[in-house]
Amino acid sequence: MAASTVTNAKCGRLEMLGETIRLAIQAIFRNALRSFLTVLGIVIGVGSVIAMVTVGQGSTQQVAADVQKLGTNIVIVVPGQDALRSGPNSTTASMFTLRINDILQQRIPDVVLSAPISQTRERVIFGTENRLTDIVGTDNRYFQAARWDLAAGRLFEPGEIASGRAVCVIGKTVHEKLFGSGDPVGAKIRIGALSCRIIGLLQSKGASTFGSDQDDFVIMPLATFQRRIAGNTDVQSLYVSIRDGASVEGAMVEITDVMRELRRIRTGEDDDFEVLDMKQFATMLTGITDILTGLLSAVAAVSLLVGGIGIMNIMLVSVTERTREIGIRLAIGARSHDVLMQFLVEAILLSLMGGVIGIVGGLLLAAAGTTWLSVPFSPSLGIVLASFAFAALIGIVFGYFPARRAARMDPIEALRHE
Amino acid sequence: MDDIPVIELKKISRIYGKGDIAVRALDGVDLRVDAGEFIAIMGPSGSGKSTAMNVIGCLDSPTSGRYRFMGYEVAGLSRDQRALLRRHYLGFIFQGYNLLPRASALHNVELPLIYMGQARAVRRKAALDALRKVGLEARAHHQPNELSGGQQQRVAIARALVGNPKVILADEPTGNLDTKSSVEIMDMLRGLNRDSGLTIVMVTHEQDMANYADRLIWMVDGRIDRDERKVRAA
Known part of the structure; x- marks a missing residue:
């Protein structure tokens, strides 16, 4: 009896995952509007990050190209160091x-x-x-x-x-x-x-x-x-x-x-000035854009957090609604782990859908924004992949608690639930 | 092989709560069920028959005592180990059918096989075979709300059978059904027991239904009060 169990488990894992994903997609589309509203926070968060980063990169490229026009053989020397480094900064250096x-x-x-x-x-x-x-x-x-x-x-x-x-x-x-x-x-x-x-x-x-x-x-x-x-x-x-x-x-x-x-700087001491070529000078000029990007990213992060809580909330509702279903599944032989995976996969897919909608929306927004600012539109694959991964992470983090609640249900209690 | 009982309970107790409010739902139950038996557990409400069913079905663990299933000690198994036992060796039939409401009859019957990790094509064939056995092949793509109570219970029987279990556990299987459907369902269980040698443990409070079984267990206050074997005319 043990041998057949083992072989089944081995070849069935992929089959099982496929079923879990199919099931999750069904559950999500059964309540399509609810699902969409749930992931709106993720859509807005991911969309704004993609849009901002893409527009930011476009304008940085444009500034760099501009500065390049001034001549590649120009070097600019300014007092003080970038505030992020250890030396005297531009307000303290002479x-x-x-x-x-x-x-x-x-x-x-x-x-x-x-x-x-x-x-x-x-x-x-x-x-x-x-x-x-x-x-x-x-x-x-x-x-x-x-x-x-x-x-x-x-x-x-x-x-x-x-x-x-x-x-x-x-x-x-x-x-x-x-x-x-x-x-x-x-x-x-x-x-x-x-x-x-x-x-x-x-x-x-x-x-x-x-x-x-x-x-x-x-x-x-x-x-x-x-x-x-x-x-x-x-x-x-x-x-x-x-x-x-x-x-x-x-x-x-x-x-x-x-x-x-x-400037009488001894060996071992930090420079109290900076020598910048045109590319670095461009970076310095766009430093203000970085601050803006950082601020807006914080807003996006809050949006993602809210989106994650939304997912957690709706998954908790879903788990409660489907208590009886969980009971049935447990009775016919689902392990805690199987139930956990079912709800976790659903949360992850939900979040990923929000991520994908956000990525598409963000890129459209960036395309419009870059056209309006007449800077190059060059979306980075890295940020798209990172957003995708982050959306999955949100699904895991905020889906785990509801999924665990489902997985820990007592089958007898769950079957009695009306 | 045949002398190893399928189910063997020894001094099984199940106590809910602690101290003064403790309730002894099962109080030292001894029971032996051999392969191919069809037993009916009867008793007034609160007699512990449902608890006995949950313990036998590995949905619940006894507080004390020993439970051997096919010779293996299962009283101390973990939650997941019990799930695997249910998955591979037990089939459940409930009073309220307990089908997934938004899934077709076919999908409901396939469900245990999904957890067994079987491939889609294999599952589909096995599920259709099981539906054929209960005479519902034509209704494979109907959802539960499109089926009568008797039909839903037959889908549930197909679901219980599809994984080739050792034991079928039926908890008031005719409790929600009219007389005609009840007779259909009981004839079906009777046939499965007789033709396939399937061991069946059924809880019921209707004497008419209990009469289908070979053996009658009467429970009172968490104990087995009577254990009667029916001598059937050959």
């Missing part, structure tokens, strides 16, 4: 100086030039017009490194740079907003308390895709900015152009070495 910028340019052969940059946002006024825009203090090296060309007028004279004259070069957007189609060169604009003469107008570069209008700024000599606008001698970042053909990675290592020496 700023750079013009001296550091110039030494960097002299000392490293692969550095063609290094432009010091300080900036702030300030309202610019001309006559009755005004505009809040970026005010940048730098020198002519910046125009060269970032490939800005003049549309009218001239760049700064060495004397204007050295003595910090109140002269400026403006971008096309500022020109249009303040002057309309009139010629701005020679006109004086007001920036806070400073009256500044326009000596040049830059050619338009157009909008960058990560939102900002590249032509929306006013550039003045660094010394002018430091004395008249900022009131200090800080340089906030260095815009470094690497020689064509030289290794950008190699140059970044050299820059790091020189910077450590100039």
Whole structure:
């Protein structure tokens, strides 16, 4: 008698699982509307995660592509470390100086030039017009490194740079907003308390895709900015152009070495600055998107939790409704494990269905969102699979308790249940 | 082989609750059922006949005593071991039929075979054979609510038979049926016992139904009061 039991059990396990799944699908579709409402939380949770991640990845890709356009041989040096790392962060690290910028340019052969940059946002006024825009203090090296060309007028004279004259070069957007189609060169604009003469107008570069209008700024000599606008001698970042053909990675290592020496960082101590290539710079710029993604993911997580509780609730109802059925199954020879599996599989399938609907819905939403933001739509298989797995996990976690309740029923009691 | 009883209860007690409120549903029951016997257990309500049935059917464990099933001690088996025993060696027929309401007659009969892990085609054939035996092959795809009480009980008999059990346990099998259907069902059980040598243990409170059995057990207050063997005309 034992031998036949063993062989049956061996070949029957798959058969049994097939039956369990068939049974679960029947049970789910018997109450199709109830099942759908139950998994709505999972649908919304999974859908929003898929949509957010896909749109987020699309915009990150777009920003990276944008930054790439600025030139692959550009390196940016900023004070402080990413807040996630151990070194001093951007609020505690000291700023750079013009001296550091110039030494960097002299000392490293692969550095063609290094432009010091300080900036702030300030309202610019001309006559009755005004505009809040970026005010940048730098020198002519910046125009060269970032490939800005003049549309009218001239760049700064060495004397204007050295003595910090109140002269400026403006971008096309500022020109249009303040002057309309009139010629701005020679006109004086007001920036806070400073009256500044326009000596040049830059050619338009157009909008960058990560939102900002590249032509929306006013550039003045660094010394002018430091004395008249900022009131200090800080340089906030260095815009470094690497020689064509030289290794950008190699140059970044050299820059790091020189910077450590100039900022007197001892061996073993963390950097208090960061050297970023354009790809990393793009990542830094999209850091804010990550925070947003994180926040929305938390919302999604709550939604998934609520969805899981919904599944648990409906499975408990289902177990109670089917007490007699459970009794019958136990009487004819179902083990606790068989009953447990039956209800667990049902919960998992329920959750997975929610997951699949959520994945499809999320991808549709992402397709619409990316089209609207005109960023690439490139869904990742990884996140789809992860969502699927997570939905299954929710089914297991929240289905286990009701399934166990069913599995532990006393067959005699269950058969008596009306 | 033949001298090993199918069912052998020795000093079986089943006590519910503890202390002052303890109820002795079974109080030292001794019973031996040999292969091929058809016994009817009778008694007033509260006499312990249902409890005896649950213990014999391995749905319940006795509080004390020994229970040998086909020579194997089963009183101390775990819940899952008892489930396996029911699966492979026992068939149940209940007063209220206890069919799955939303499943066809065929699926109901297949159910025990699913738990035995049999392949779909094998199951289907065996279930149809069992339905043929009870004369309901034509109703295989009807749901229970489309069948009369007598027909539902016949589906239940097919379900009890399909796994080739050693013993059929019938708990008031005609309790919900009219006289005509009751006679049909009892004739069927009688035939199964006579033709296939199937051991049948039936609980009933109707003397007419008990008369179909070869042996009558009377229970009172958790004990066996009378044990009568009927001498049948050959």
